[in-house]
Amino acid sequence: MPGKFQGVTIEDVARHAGVSTATVSRFLNHSDKIAPLTAARIQHAVSELGYQPGMAARVLAGGKTHALGLVVDEIKGEFFNPMLRGISAAAGEAGYELLINATAPGRRPAGFPLGEKNTDGLIVFTDSLPDKELRRMHQAGFPCVLLHRSAPAGLAMPCVTVENKRGARDMVDYLIEQRGYRRIAFLRGAEGHEDSSWRERGYREALESHGLPYDEKLIGNGFFDEQQARETVTGWIRRGLKMEVIFAADDDSAIGAMLAVKEAGLRVPQDIAIVGFDDIRLARYLSPPLTTVRAPIEKAARLAVEQLVRLIETGSADPLTLLPTELIIRESCGFA
């Protein structure tokens, strides 16, 4: 016997205030001018009865859900917290509810749980949705904004992300120019993850521009994951791979790398230096504190929501929002 909690309806209010439901609706939505006197009466009735408009009927009649959807693959990593905070806050400020879905790419029961049927627009985080679905939505004119990924070829979908390539390049430039490192290993992020490939590109560019060779052996997989990164680096060390510094594609994998180095009885940064990307909260507490590239995660999240709301309400948004990163120098990259 569940359901049916919507006790007081707009009709109750109308009756109580001696007006029609239409007038109440207008009052509620500020959609039309109303005599101050009736407005007052309605207002009174509303609070008297404790009336709250039912979402469902409102949506059904009006065609708007007043909700934004957030699609993510997995709630994991320190990255997530500031991102959600930004999205949640911005959505609230814009007057939208927030629906979030974290269905892992595994179970996908014919049709995604979030979409035009229950939201006015979607924030799509990285590759939580297949290109095919993205295309379908875009073609249907359904508002979507991509966060930390770019649009599939040919799709004019607004993107919000950080300057990954530039950030990585700055970091590696610094490592080479200021610290004099030459053998710089790189720990890739998750397979097919865009942030990671841009960062890798920045890494390569920096090497090239300094005339340093690109060495396949110095590239490994960290998968944006502490454990995986740890295993990779342990493998490197066991095999006797020589490197001066490890540039991990994100802080989580940097942590794994640090663990691996320490477990091997080596010192950070004296034997092997380590740097990361993101500047998660943990970074400054590690020992040694982690040198990293700060990515404005919360800000990016807020901007994504702002773009989405613009897209919903005006039909247009900026194609690309790119946020600058910042080099955060701590001790894990060696002492100056």
Add this chain to the structure above:
Amino acid sequence: MPGKFQGVTIEDVARHAGVSTATVSRFLNHSDKIAPLTAARIQHAVSELGYQPGMAARVLAGGKTHALGLVVDEIKGEFFNPMLRGISAAAGEAGYELLINATAPGRRPAGFPLGEKNTDGLIVFTDSLPDKELRRMHQAGFPCVLLHRSAPAGLAMPCVTVENKRGARDMVDYLIEQRGYRRIAFLRGAEGHEDSSWRERGYREALESHGLPYDEKLIGNGFFDEQQARETVTGWIRRGLKMEVIFAADDDSAIGAMLAVKEAGLRVPQDIAIVGFDDIRLARYLSPPLTTVRAPIEKAARLAVEQLVRLIETGSADPLTLLPTELIIRESCGFA
């Protein structure tokens, strides 16, 4: 020109399959027996047309929203991540959407954004909702489950939380019995936060049972916040307060305490030992690694959802779910 994305409706499917909408509905909801042949035809039509039931109409007609609401005060602290992961996963598994609202206690525009109008039930985290609202909902028969707080007096509302008192007591017992500490300071959590008061109670009980005096001066405010805890401890040290170990009501404030101690030029744990509560991810990475009480946050979150779903679907749930904690001994409490 927003709204109206629900292109294909149940009528389209019905027509396409040569049946009535009623039959399609029955098929979709498994609410009645259907001839295998028609079933097949409908199924075909559905996938042919890519039909997805519209939430709004379904809700309006059926009285169920198929959504769970999560009310939190603020998305902050490491605590949040595992909690959300648990809730999100469990909700998905039970076939519910998840709506989350993080409106800070400040702006509260007459009526809370989440409630019977848009969800089938609510998970209420700590004191994100005033007792009055809780009462109203409970009295209206609206399913709510409390997470990490207990019900207001007289309200039979299911609660899910961890054994805070017991965990704290175990910790302090350990500190006294195994480490021989006698001057144990306590850093309270947020004002009125239940977890905190239970932990404080555990702390006091442990002192009493060992015949140790309760000293007001050794109690300070950490507010579950790194900065605030840091300031409090800095104040203590400045004023020359003597203590052997600080028991912080959560790991975040333990971090603040650790910072303060180090800033004062003292060593952890040689000069002042520090222990926390929660075992957030960061804990083991601190230097020294933090001794703490592990709280099964994600598990608690899952159980809360399970209780809520039971409450929604069967009308009953366990009044109280109490999860055991576990002592995690690391180096910040002194070496054995």
Add this chain to the structure above:
DNA sequence: GTGAAAGCGCTAACAT
């Protein structure tokens, strides 16, 4: 086993 029809609570023309 299936269809017809009556709403669910609200908004948005269209009148007045």
Add this chain to the structure above:
DNA sequence: ATGTTAGCGCTTTCAC
């Protein structure tokens, strides 16, 4: 400035 009315897309009696 306000009332009337026709749906929005779906579920659910009630007949057949």
